[in-house]
Amino acid sequence: MLFNSFEFTLFFPIVIILYFLLPHKFRWVLLLLSSYIFYMAWKPEYIILIIISTLIDYSMSILMEKSSNKRRRKIYLLVSIITNLGLLIVFKYFNFLFDSVSALFANTDITSPVRSFSLLLPMGISFYTFQTLSYSIDVYRKKRKVERHLGYFALYVSYFPQLVAGPIERSDRLIPQLRQKNIFNYDRVKQGMQRMLWGVFQKIIIADTIAIVVETVYSSPKEHTGLSFVIATAIFAVQILCDFAGYTNIAIGCAQIMGIELMENFRQPYFAVSIRDFWSRWHISLSTWFRDYLYIPLGGNRVKKPRYYFNIMVTFLISGLWHGANWTYVFWGGLHGVYSIIEDILSSIRKAIGLKPLIKKPWLKRFVSTTFVVILVGFSWIFFRAENLNDAFYIVSHLIEGAGMWIRPSYIKVICEQINLDFMEVLLPLIFGMIVMIIMWIQKETGKNPYESFNKLPTIIRWIVYIAFTLAIIAQFVLSNNTSQFIYFQF
Amino acid sequence: MKRFLLKMGIYLIIIFSVLFYLNYRWTNTQVYEVIGETYRMKNIPNEIEIINLGSSHAQFAIDYNSLKEYKGYDFSIPAQSFMYDLNILKQYQKHLSDDCVVIIPISYFDYYEDYPIDNVIKRQRRFYYPILNINRIKYLNILDILIYKWLPILNIDKENLVYIVEDDKNAISNYERKFQQNKYYSSETQSIDIDGFLFENDIKVYGHSKNFAKGVNPYSIEQLKTIVEYCLAKGYRPLLITTPFSDYYNAAEDFTEDFYEEFYQITNNISQQYNIEYWDYSHDIRFTNDITLFYDNNHLNKGKGISLFSSIFFDRLKIEGYLK
Numbered sequence: 001m002l003f004n005s006f007e008f009t010l011f012f013p014i015v016i017i018l019y020f021l022l023p024h025k026f027r028w029v030l031l032l033l034s035s036y037i038f039y040m041a042w043k044p045e046y047i048i049l050i051i052i053s054t055l056i057d058y059s060m061s062i063l064m065e066k067s068s069n070k071r072r073r074k075i076y077l078l079v080s081i082i083t084n085l086g087l088l089i090v091f092k093y094f095n096f097l098f099d100s101v102s103a104l105f106a107n108t109d110i111t112s113p114v115r116s117f118s119l120l121l122p123m124g125i126s127f128y129t130f131q132t133l134s135y136s137i138d139v140y141r142k143k144r145k146v147e148r149h150l151g152y153f154a155l156y157v158s159y160f161p162q163l164v165a166g167p168i169e170r171s172d173r174l175i176p177q178l179r180q181k182n183i184f185n186y187d188r189v190k191q192g193m194q195r196m197l198w199g200v201f202q203k204i205i206i207a208d209t210i211a212i213v214v215e216t217v218y219s220s221p222k223e224h225t226g227l228s229f230v231i232a233t234a235i236f237a238v239q240i241l242c243d244f245a246g247y248t249n250i251a252i253g254c255a256q257i258m259g260i261e262l263m264e265n266f267r268q269p270y271f272a273v274s275i276r277d278f279w280s281r282w283h284i285s286l287s288t289w290f291r292d293y294l295y296i297p298l299g300g301n302r303v304k305k306p307r308y309y310f311n312i313m314v315t316f317l318i319s320g321l322w323h324g325a326n327w328t329y330v331f332w333g334g335l336h337g338v339y340s341i342i343e344d345i346l347s348s349i350r351k352a353i354g355l356k357p358l359i360k361k362p363w364l365k366r367f368v369s370t371t372f373v374v375i376l377v378g379f380s381w382i383f384f385r386a387e388n389l390n391d392a393f394y395i396v397s398h399l400i401e402g403a404g405m406w407i408r409p410s411y412i413k414v415i416c417e418q419i420n421l422d423f424m425e426v427l428l429p430l431i432f433g434m435i436v437m438i439i440m441w442i443q444k445e446t447g448k449n450p451y452e453s454f455n456k457l458p459t460i461i462r463w464i465v466y467i468a469f470t471l472a473i474i475a476q477f478v479l480s481n482n483t484s485q486f487i488y489f490q491f
Numbered sequence: 492m493k494r495f496l497l498k499m500g501i502y503l504i505i506i507f508s509v510l511f512y513l514n515y516r517w518t519n520t521q522v523y524e525v526i527g528e529t530y531r532m533k534n535i536p537n538e539i540e541i542i543n544l545g546s547s548h549a550q551f552a553i554d555y556n557s558l559k560e561y562k563g564y565d566f567s568i569p570a571q572s573f574m575y576d577l578n579i580l581k582q583y584q585k586h587l588s589d590d591c592v593v594i595i596p597i598s599y600f601d602y603y604e605d606y607p608i609d610n611v612i613k614r615q616r617r618f619y620y621p622i623l624n625i626n627r628i629k630y631l632n633i634l635d636i637l638i639y640k641w642l643p644i645l646n647i648d649k650e651n652l653v654y655i656v657e658d659d660k661n662a663i664s665n666y667e668r669k670f671q672q673n674k675y676y677s678s679e680t681q682s683i684d685i686d687g688f689l690f691e692n693d694i695k696v697y698g699h700s701k702n703f704a705k706g707v708n709p710y711s712i713e714q715l716k717t718i719v720e721y722c723l724a725k726g727y728r729p730l731l732i733t734t735p736f737s738d739y740y741n742a743a744e745d746f747t748e749d750f751y752e753e754f755y756q757i758t759n760n761i762s763q764q765y766n767i768e769y770w771d772y773s774h775d776i777r778f779t780n781d782i783t784l785f786y787d788n789n790h791l792n793k794g795k796g797i798s799l800f801s802s803i804f805f806d807r808l809k810i811e812g813y814l815k
Contacts, residue, residue, distance in 0.1 A: 006634045020492075184492050463502075470506055479649045 001041035003250045004203055004477070011038065012254065019258055024181040028151045031178070031258075035160035039123070046122040049087055054157045056083040057132045058150055061139040065146040073140060080136035084129040091122050096325030124164030126322055130289055132157050135171040137293055144172045152178055161254035165247050167265045167285035174260070182259025191451050192256030199249030201469050204476050206433035207242040209426055210235050214385065216420050221391050226401035227415045229382075233395075235430070236385050237378050241269065242433065244283070268441040270377075273369040275339040278377055286322070290315050309344075313337040323384070328392055332383040339376055513655060514644035521662035522654040523643065528568060530663050532622045538588045539564045541814065544576035544718070545596030545734075551670065551790040552734040553594070554801045561814055562588075567596070568618050572604045573714035575619060578627040580718060584725065592813045593727045595718055596734055599746060599773075602711050602757055603702040670786050671794035683782050688739045691788045699789075700745035712757060719765045728813060731762055731769040735778035735800060740788040770807070777803070 001007050015034045022030055040047050060080040064073050089097075135156070138144045147153040156175050162168075217224050217232035224232075248265040255262045265284050272278035279287045298311040313334065320333020349355075359365040379396075386392035405411040421427060440450040454462065517523055524530035540561045543549045547569040555563030564586070566579045576595065587593075619628050620639035638645040647655075659665075672678070675687035702708070722729040740746075755771075762769040777799070778784050784796035791797050808814045 006637075010633075184495075186492075186495050189495060466502060467505055467509075470502075471509060474506075474510070474645070478645050478647060479652075 001038045003247065004200060007041060011041075016257055020184050028149075028155050028178065031159065032151060032155045035155065035158040035163060038160040039158065039163060042123050043120065046120075049091070049122055049125065050128060050158050051154075053084055053087065053129060053132050054150075054154045056080060057136050057157070058147075058153050061136055061146045062148070064136075064139050077136055077140040081133065084133045084136075087122075088125060088129050091125055093321075093325045100327075127166050127168055128157055128163060130286075130322075131168050134168070134289060134293060138171060147171065147175055159255075159260075161251040161260075162262055165244070165251070166283075167248060167251065167263045168289050169262060169285070173263065177260045180259070185259065188259065189257050190455075192253045194451055194454065195253030195256060196250050197253075197466065197469055197473075199246045199251075199253060200473055202242040202246030202249065202433065202437075204473050205429050205469075207239050207246060209429045209476065210239050210242075212420050213426055214239055216418075218385050218387065218391070218395075221386070221395050221398075224418065225415075226399055226403060227406050227412070228419050229395045229399050231415070231421065232419060233378055233382055233385070236381050237270070237374075238430065238434065240381065240384070241266070242437075268444055270374050271370055271441055271445060272373045272377075273366055274373060275336065275343050275376065278373055279336070279340075286319070290319050294318060309341045312340050312344075316340065327389050328383050328386050331389060331392070332380050335380045335383060339380075510642060510644060514642050516655045517644045517647060517651075520654045520658040522651055522659050525662045525666045526651075527618055527621055527643075529621045531565065535564060535583060535586050536562055537586050538562060539586050539591055540588050541592040541594070541808070542566055542587065543594035543596060544571065544579060545594070546571045546598055546601075547790060548598050548734045548736075549594070549596040551786060551793060552596075552797060552800050553804065554793075554797045557798065557801050558805050558814075571618075573601060573711055573718060574604075574629060575623075577714055577718045577721065578619075578623055580721065582623055582627060587725075587727065589726050591727045592808065593718075593722045593729045595715070595729055595731050597715075597731055597758055597769075598699070598733070599750075599754060600699040600702070601715070602707045602754065603700075603705065604708055604711050667793060670790075670792055672792055673783055673785050674787060676782055678783075688737075688782075688788050691739070696740065696743040696745050700743075700750075703745060703750065707753065707757065712761070715761060716765075719761065719767060723765065729765075729767050730808075730813065731758060731767060732804075733758075733769075733771045733773040735772045735775050735784075735791060735796075737782065737785050737788045738779045741774060741779065768811075770804075772800070772804075 057080050060076040064076045067073050214232050214236045217228050245266045252262045267281040269282040272281050295315040301308050316333040316337030320329045323329040382395050383392045443450040541563040543553050545567040549567040675684040719729050758769050786792035
């Protein structure tokens, strides 16, 4: 079930009403059933994968806790890891591996030893397998106690607001909250609903309306030229943020209404002053997952420099692969790895030779750093969005084509027409959305809660915003004649 | 909780008031009536003596305005399947006279409709929400009821938004006028655009024959038989017909000899089983080779074509005793 679907607008109020009507001891049953219904609305048979993952991790974690034999504990952990990664490999990466192996054998007489098969990628499989894996690893490391209530554990794996696109929650945060008795709290529910409304607005009004430009250019790059690529990539940077942050806002808002606080996944990412800073702000639940379960076990930064850089590259390459079974994602991850290594080398050199900052004014320094990071991240999005590496390299090699004409109004007009960049339908929602987002980001950067600031506005203004946002969402929903999937659902 | 529910109530009332107001404006425009063809289902008289069901083939062939001495009514809707023919007939039977003549048009695609999964059939349902009771619409879901029955504003196209502000008062007459001549024939040069016809064959015939590979759908035949049985039980006089098609359409690649054999075998079997007549005009040379009678390759036009066919058809009805 999609958050931006009609079904969800019926499903969610029913769940919430029942949630607050039911005694606390039965709420986990309601939430577990609702979560399974939520997932099964997409493809019912794939619920079995969630159930397999749940039962294996539940039983392995209990066996791990009971056993004091280190070797056995390791075997139980391996069963959990192999099950979860096995599901991921079979459903997400098998054909990718097949294609890659086939490409290796393409120019030889040898027949590829593997065969591809057609399977639909289970929605959110990368999210729930990682969530449940983190639990098994934590139990193995004795970082947390085992959850013996199968119902609460199953709910932790499948809790519907964050089931298909995160945030990837840790068991020590989510399970106690699921167990906790929550009563109806007006302010909390109001803020949750405000957050959901903003999330839907980000998705439907901003992300979906500007997606047409990106789709036009990236679906047939050979029909476009430099300025089109620059505009489409810049717009994609906003689209992917609004799409994913929109989803996250809806997820957090849903959970907040029920009294459950999910972790923040974004912290004004385009305000980052370095690549390292960017990754502490973008998809935080995933980057901290990779930090805790891959990067640190590899040795993190407490090793010699070559090994440290190796750890960075491995983490980013696997993070890229996590996003999708395509070399474009691997390249995108690798590019961020290279950025991070160069950033570290430059920083080390600067420290070693005692180079003083060229820019003294803090605000200007920050502005320049942020701009530089945005350009680097923006460039990497080309690989993330392109259909394949050939397209990506074509776009990169033609990125500044015709740059001499970029300031001519007549040329800009022609390009805008070519890429469907209509003022009313695309630019206006983009500009409006960006203004609202930047105001919210500035507030957050200065330690304020934008929702609290909003609630201090006069009632009439708040109500105008609610009504206008709702009608705009309905209008866009109607006029677009479809419900588009969130980008991160495919991961 | 009370405070929250009160505010949610006010919020929903405001949102729905705006939506219902816009919906009221939209559903009262001529443009809306043209899109759903609902204008044709308004002011249905009582004691109707002759009606036709069927798809656009019937809609473009039969004009009761030329049948002054009888009360006739056209219940055809574009791409209407037998299933909806039956439901239209049941819904509006109270308007028919006791011995009403019920014309049941059969098009080449009718026996091959793919009911449960065909998206075209599902899309067609939008025609029926304003004119049929909900329980007569098949495969419905609550979202469809909301957007097609209660709030068609939720189904409006971008280009039609302007009509909410100001309606096009000539929408219906312009729509009817559009079909009066052959769109591929120039009366000034008296020449036809053959490429246009061949292109029509590519797109239209594909649409009409796309389910041929799946074979005859027994459900379609069953629905047709149910219509006939319903008519006979009510005392109506059913008559099967196929409207005229152009030679271009009849000669299309997908309409093979085997297809024609199967089509006529099924139709004639039903005709014989119930002892009712089948009048086939599909290959009638009074129409098939005169391109000026058609709108496109398989629909007569609403000028010369519909007049000629209606005149010939009504005369025969009188001669054969259907109209007394």
